[in-house]
Amino acid sequence: MAAQRLLGTGNSWCAAAAVLLGTAGLVRVVVAQPEPAAKVVTIAGLTDPAAMFAARCSSCHGPIPFAPTLAQLARLTAEEIEYALWHGTMMEFARDLDSGQRVMLARWIAELGTDKGDPRPGVESCRTNADSDPAPQSDWPGWSRDSRLTRSVDDDSLTAERVAGIRLRMALPLPVYSAFEGAANPVAVVGGRLFAANNNRWIYSLDPESGCAYWVFRSPGRVRSNVAVAPACVIFGDVHANGYALEASTGRLLWQARLDSSPGARVTGNVTLHQGVAYFPVSTHQELAGIQRDQTCCSFQGSVVAIDARNGLRRWKAATIDQPLRLVGRTPSGLNRYGPSGVPVWSGIAVDDRRGLLYVTTGNQFTEPQVPESDSVIAFDLRSGAKRWVASLAPEQMGGKDIYHLGCETWVDPARSNCSPENPRGVGDRDFGAPAMLVIRADGSEVVLAASKDAMLYALDPDTGRLQWQVRVGRGGELGGVQYGFSADRYYAYLPISDVDATDFKARGAIVAVDLRDGRIAWRTESGPGACENKATPPCSNAFLSPSTAAGEVVLAGSSDGVLHAFRKSDGREIWSFDSVREYRGPNGLTGTGGSFGFGGPVVVGRRIYVMSGHSYIGIGLPGNVLLSFEVP
Structure with a gap:
């Protein structure tokens, strides 16, 4: 791929919506707007945000290593925290807080932080615009x-x-503008430019020799995926299950696509670009919901989504699980349990151009009945998304099944009351x-x-x-x-x-x-x-x-x-x-x-x-x- 093809619009398949804009002299800062927060409706029950945090949050945020502390959460903006309570990682845990309580809690946490100025990308502008x-x-x-x-x-x-x-x-x-400092995101280098996403929500186009920026883009959601680069555009996914395409030369947003509307859906794996199609892996944070003994887990089913890189339109979406979700029983507290759920796609997607296949590895199930796609390699037809074969590889020492969520851990619940009855020992997560x-x-x-x-x-x-x-x-x-x-x-x-x-x-x-x-x-x-x-x-x-x-x-x-x-x-x-x-x-x-x-x-x-x-x-x-x-x- 010639560098001139990347940095110009040309006739490449990713440049249908591209319009060149000058970048010399200033770092081009491109910002996409997040979804608006929900309006305050009423305030009921607790009205002291510190008491809310103690009652609903402190059991995890502090004692559990993989949950950010209150001090780490205070690095976030009130808008980010509120989004997490409504739509993100904390939506299941905040379900009994009304609109007013969520707003109060988000503002209280954010105000604990200091130096909350306008988030800056932290890079200097390039004085010249490299083109080869x-x-x-x-x-x-x-x-x-x-x-x-x-x-x-x-x-x-x-x-x-x-x-x-x-x-x-x-x-x-x-x-650093995140609860956790750094995620060591993958980088890409194409046409003399280095492209990288970051947990601070900035996407960078850098000169790899000097570190100056040709442009930066502020993503509405945090990004754990790679930045996949093709002629004239860069593509990535965020933790809100959105896919994005930016013009490679300017960072201008070409399109944004909703990949999955399931509660808790996100992109944490890596995007693959091939012959004008972007393939996105879809995972979830719903596995965390098993910590809550007074709620059911889970309903998410993993998928791979193929998006036309020219316009952001969906080519196809393929579920990892063939069986539809159904009622499979009740929890000891009387809540409905649904399955089969889980089998997210945590990682990247390999292309076999000669056979016309995509190879995808999968995560474990969250709830029964057992399905062959858990802990597997699936070969999808890259043009239609049809499954060509499934290699089931769940561990032999676990009976060839891996049905697990965090509620299966004894430190959450010694009785494992939320864990699948098919996993009485609570062993899993070997995917x-x-x-x-x-x-x-x-x-x-x-x-x-x-x-x-x-x-x-x-x-x-x-x-x-x-x-x-x-x-x-x-x-x-x-x-x-x-x-x-x-x-x-x-x-x-x-x-x-x-x-x-x-x-x-x-x-x-x-x-x-x-x-x-x-x-x-x-x-x-x-x-x-x-x-x-x-x-x-x-x-x-x-x-x-x-x-x-x-x-x-x-x-x-x-x-x-x-x-x-x-x-x-x-x-x-x-x-x-x-x-x-x-x-x-x-x-x-x-x-x-x-x-x-x-x-x-x-x-x-x-x-x-x-x-x-x-x-x-x-x-x-x-x-x-x-x-x-x-x-x-």
């Missing part, structure tokens, strides 16, 4: 360099000797958080790979979904196995292992290489314990949650202790590391610190490596919000 790239063939346009999602760069110049001399070239701190990938092996054969939180790697026949081999690569668990992604070349898969114990947050992190011919473990490199010294434990651990990247002779991977590592492919020996947990002063004049590595793994473009540092999302990592750029000599 000397090596566009090295672009990294999405979750992966390729649409098969291998996260692999075949570059003989990236030798182990050279990689051992990597040096930091730039650190760009970004401002897929990492995307599947299509790999071309050294002998020319193709295989679909999928790695689970149960620490299993599966190799599947792309035509039928038949299991070719499987191998255990770790202990597994709710925070175990492979969390966000892995990489593979023609010979091996390189798996970052988290294996965090959800009870004490201690980890057995490792990088594991698996031979793609037969599933044999070629090598395993354990993560050392020393990097958490003088860092907060928890959440610091030696877990590898962040996706790995295979590049030349090395594998790059960031760990939860904030260290970026390079391992030699041949034997797994560590040849370079960089502890990102330090203070930086950026070219934008801001100071900030690095932290854990999270959703987005290292991006390799030519002799440059880009990655976001800082991932305290749901309290399982070290905070920070810094874009790091490294140079390979």
